[in-house]
Amino acid sequence: xxxxxxxxERLDExxxxxxxxxxxxxxxxxxxxxxxxxxxxxxxxxxxxxRNVVSREIGRMRQAGQDTTERQAYVRSLGERIxxxxxxAHRAEEERDAALLxxxxxxxxxxxxxxxxxxxxxxRTWGEPRTFPFPPKTHVELCERLNLVDFARGARMxxxxxxxxxxxxxxxxxxLIQFMLDLHTRHHGYMEVSPPFLCNVASMTGTGQxxxxxxxxxxxxxxxxxxxxxxxxxxxxxxxxEIITEPLPIKMTAYSPCFRREAGSAGRETRxxxxxxxxxxxxxxxxxxxxxxxxxLESLVRDAEDVLxxxxxxxRVVLLCTGxxxxxxxxxxxxxxxAPGQQAWLxxxxxxxxxxxxxxxxxxxxxxxDGKTAFVHTLNGSGVAxxxxxxxxxxNGQQAxxxxxxxxxxHAYLDGMGKIEPKP
RNA sequence: GGAGGGGUGGCAGAGUGGUCGAUUGCGCCGGUCUUGAAAACCGGAGUCCCGCAAGGGACCGGGGGUUCGAAUCCCUCCCCCUCCGCCA
Numbered sequence: 001x002x003x004x005x006x007x008x009e010r011l012d013e014x015x016x017x018x019x020x021x022x023x024x025x026x027x028x029x030x031x032x033x034x035x036x037x038x039x040x041x042x043x044x045x046x047x048x049x050x051r052n053v054v055s056r057e058i059g060r061m062r063q064a065g066q067d068t069t070e071r072q073a074y075v076r077s078l079g080e081r082i083x084x085x086x087x088x089a090h091r092a093e094e095e096r097d098a099a100l101l102x103x104x105x106x107x108x109x110x111x112x113x114x115x116x117x118x119x120x121x122x123x124r125t126w127g128e129p130r131t132f133p134f135p136p137k138t139h140v141e142l143c144e145r146l147n148l149v150d151f152a153r154g155a156r157m158x159x160x161x162x163x164x165x166x167x168x169x170x171x172x173x174x175x176l177i178q179f180m181l182d183l184h185t186r187h188h189g190y191m192e193v194s195p196p197f198l199c200n201v202a203s204m205t206g207t208g209q210x211x212x213x214x215x216x217x218x219x220x221x222x223x224x225x226x227x228x229x230x231x232x233x234x235x236x237x238x239x240x241x242e243i244i245t246e247p248l249p250i251k252m253t254a255y256s257p258c259f260r261r262e263a264g265s266a267g268r269e270t271r272x273x274x275x276x277x278x279x280x281x282x283x284x285x286x287x288x289x290x291x292x293x294x295x296x297l298e299s300l301v302r303d304a305e306d307v308l309x310x311x312x313x314x315x316r317v318v319l320l321c322t323g324x325x326x327x328x329x330x331x332x333x334x335x336x337x338x339a340p341g342q343q344a345w346l347x348x349x350x351x352x353x354x355x356x357x358x359x360x361x362x363x364x365x366x367x368x369x370d371g372k373t374a375f376v377h378t379l380n381g382s383g384v385a386x387x388x389x390x391x392x393x394x395x396n397g398q399q400a401x402x403x404x405x406x407x408x409x410x411h412a413y414l415d416g417m418g419k420i421e422p423k424p
Numbered sequence: 425g426g427a428g429g430g431g432u433g434g435c436a437g438a439g440u441g442g443u444c445g446a447u448u449g450c451g452c453c454g455g456u457c458u459u460g461a462a463a464a465c466c467g468g469a470g471u472c473c474c475g476c477a478a479g480g481g482a483c484c485g486g487g488g489g490u491u492c493g494a495a496u497c498c499c500u501c502c503c504c505c506u507c508c509g510c511c512a
Contacts, residue, residue, distance in 0.1 A: 041473070045473090046480075048481060048482085049481070051492080052480095052493085055442075055493040056442070058442085059493075060442090062492095076491095243434065371452070371469085373434095
């Protein structure tokens, strides 16, 4: 949530930013609510002052044995007026804040302005897409041929968009999770955490999934909890409502499954592992001092790139334009890997700087050198998302004989196995 | 699930209807002393809101109520602890 002052002091800047994002919000209406609230407050606080003064006077009169009946009746009448005005001010504040919660973050000045993904900018690419002397298969064919994933049984036990990793597929999935966690903890300085996979409304609001994205999440109504769409939610909320005392920056990494309803995208990419309702992901989260957050964003992207370089998967880094930026982000890089079976770039990582947007909503503060408290800046990035990485590894590593060669770095995680071969 | 206890400032911990935004200790900031540090001593400091300011208001887990007046009494919700039950 933004500081209310943005409505009072930076209204034009806010309107420009919302236009760049392609978002329609009547911010003038919020300004009206805010002005009304302030007008009522001025009046009601004068009355409260009067009440406090006279109440103290009643206390003194009683001790002196004087009659206070008339004074009491007077204060009682003040009380009625105060309740009424308090309720109105409260209502205006709630409406104002509910509206503020729906205003997205302001894009950073370095973010290109554009309407949609077509205006995103490729900032660098790594690796050469492999050329095949035979027509490359899709991961769906490879998974079925090598018995790595069972799509039909996943759909039957749960529903469309749910799959079962089987045999070496399950093994490979687990190896990838462990490889990525090891890389981030051993070489990039992250602390590993293993968080809950369900979060409450306050946490979901803190990172910005609520109120806007409610329909995209699975909700457990009996307990009022949401299944996490990303480990960003529990890990960022690790410090919710706290003043952080440990030295910054703080870097955490977590494995979690991610649950997404994908409401509104029915029918798109429904085959295979490209868009599924549950997928595994290793996430990185940082809590940093405001002055350093953009440097930290660059190193976050590099940490994610290291995963792909180690796995020898060709990728490109894309800077999102204002129209493609997610709700809470001020700046975001996507990393996309090349999937030859799909002939497409697949998004496997999103690295964002939220500045103080999430910290303000979640109440995450630190103590500055001058002793004052201030909101931290939060960042997160996938390091990386697994289902699509799985796709790319299979499609990139496939051989003419139908086997799949795995990158060297994984061998140690697979008891030395370097190749998945079809059963005869 | 049942019974009981508890949630107060950065932390610990007093305060059971009136001048309490709140005693005290630790920690923090400034100063004196010291070559420097520690100790000792002196001083300072909560957050938010309204207001140009003077000043005023709110905040003792959240919300509601009683009262002239609530940290203090009542209701309700949330969270934590102890014991019992159930259980991977």
